[in-house]
């Protein structure tokens with residue numbers, strides 16, 4: 492009995508003596524000081540510019556909602572929507588085809604009405620903050636391509652949703668939510684193979700130490716790594732990024748060329764760890780499930796509110812929600828609901844991002860490189876927001892949150908972690 496206690500005691504002392512120096516050193520690593528050292532990398536005009544850019548974005552949510560609603564209101568109040576429906580139904584006897592013709596007209600007209608706002612937010616403002624690397628002509632060409640895609644997809648979406656409205660007048664909102672969800676899933680599936688190549692040139696990450704490092708990380712987590720794509724994002728923007736896109740067989744990890752040209756191999760590894768986290772943790776499907784809930788709520792609200800709005804405006808000459816001329820009214824309510832759901836949407840995305848961060852730290856084991864990436868991303872994302880600000884407006888953890896978690900990870904996982912004086916390599 493005594494000998495057992497003695498042996499246990501000896502083992503405990505032995506264990507303590509092994510862990511003591513580590514514990515003592517870990518104590519020296521001050522998470523708050525290390526975090527502050529990184530946060531101080533972004534100071535002065537660079538910091539105020541990033542804050543201004545991001546805070547301006549809060550107002551953009553409001554103004555964009557108003558501009559979009561105003562466009563829908565205009566096409567309703569001027570009687571254009573009713574005129575377009577009459578024109579479309581006069582062209583063909585098939586209701587589905589008439590609905591599609593109407594959708595084409597509505598997409599074109601609302602794109603024209605909101606064009607000044609699109610130019611300001613998409614080009615002028617980005618250029619003002621030094622994030623744009625495209626000429627106005629090239630940017631416009633990209634917008635044109637996006638319009639062509641919208642002109643193909645919107646008529647199909649309208650035809651299917653109005654078919655649901657006409658066939659199941661009471662429960663069309665459930666069908667509408669399901670169909671929209673289906674369209675979004677289909678769009679995510681074809682995004683990397685059909686849509687992204689229209690805007691970017693995709694090439695394989697060249698063979699070399701970086702590719703080997705990424706492939707090794709991917710293999711360790713059973714992620715298909717035959718193809719690792721690099722997109723020439725630099726033709727559009729100066730932002731660094733990477734993503735996991737696609738669905739099922741089309742899933743792929745894509746790195747932006749900016750990421751490779753502007754950051755070190757450790758930083759790329761830190762980002763890839765994060766992206767692999769999205770893949771391994773099945774975030775695409777989890778987010779998709781949340782969006783199904785969001786669409787159901789949105790369609791239910793639209794189905795409840797819009798008939799009353801239409802009834803109050805006989806001058807719009809809309810017969811009911813089954814009349815395709817009601818589309819701008821449905822879209823107006825949907826726009827308002829989606830704007831109100833922004834914090835909810837952000838919370839869904841942010842929780843997945845937080846998990847991917849934790850996964851990335853575990854697999855890449857590069858807390859300092861990850862902290863540097865957080866600083867670089869804060870060129871256009873406010874680095875140190877308030878608690879509620881982050882909850883409402885951030886769809887990714889803020890730079891401050893990410894750096895603090897990385898430094899905490901370093902303290903918890905790196906034996907003898909030491910403070911390094913962070914330097915942001917010029918990019």
Ligand SMILES: [Zn+2]
Pocket residue numbers: 765766769844847
């Ligand atoms: Zn992410």
